[in-house]
Amino acid sequence: MLPCPESDDVAVRQDALRREMKARLRADLRKAMKDRCNIETKVIRVLVAAIDNAEAPSVEAGDTASVHHDFLSGLAEVERPLLSRSRVRHILSTEVQERERAAAELERLEEMDRAEALRAEALIARRYIE
Template sequence: MKARLLADLRAALKQGGACEARVVRTLIAAIDNAEAPAADAGGGPMTRHEFRGGTAEVERLFLSCADVRLALQAEIDERESAAAELERLGRTSEAAVLRTEAGLARRYLV
């Protein structure tokens, strides 16, 4: 899924699709955030790493297709909820933008 999103991001940037690029970047970030392991709440001692050696990276979590789908659906739900609130406040043009973004994101739920 990330490979498809990255390819679509490149295409959107080449075509000047600012809205689509923004949505795809957000979806990539949502997946990246879902892959991040939970921070250790133990408050143990910090380890200093050499950043050049790649040792500062933490192994990412493996996401199932269902996990990716949940992350993407959360982004869609957030936009639809915000759009409904904006509509309630009479800000219909901003709500329309969010609904368009939700529609673009929905393409990736297949």
């Protein structure tokens, strides 16, 4: 079966969008660190890590084999799965929702300061959901 050029184009566009989002996050992270904005730095680091974790290749259960490769040989490199734009949005939305749920629970427990801090984090994360 021949590969469909249209699906290749979609994959290339999706990869470009994913790379653009990660570049934006990393640029904003550098700025937040430079400006010493600790909350923003923390949130952006979590968002980058969430995307990186989703891109990690899956490991088969029970696959504990280890193979030695020369340093910088490139032989141990594994292709990361490409995330669609909707998958990246879902990951970011999940981060926002987790903070909002935790904030609601903290409000119920009358921990207003902690709830407010989580809502501020959710607002920062929400900026990246286009």
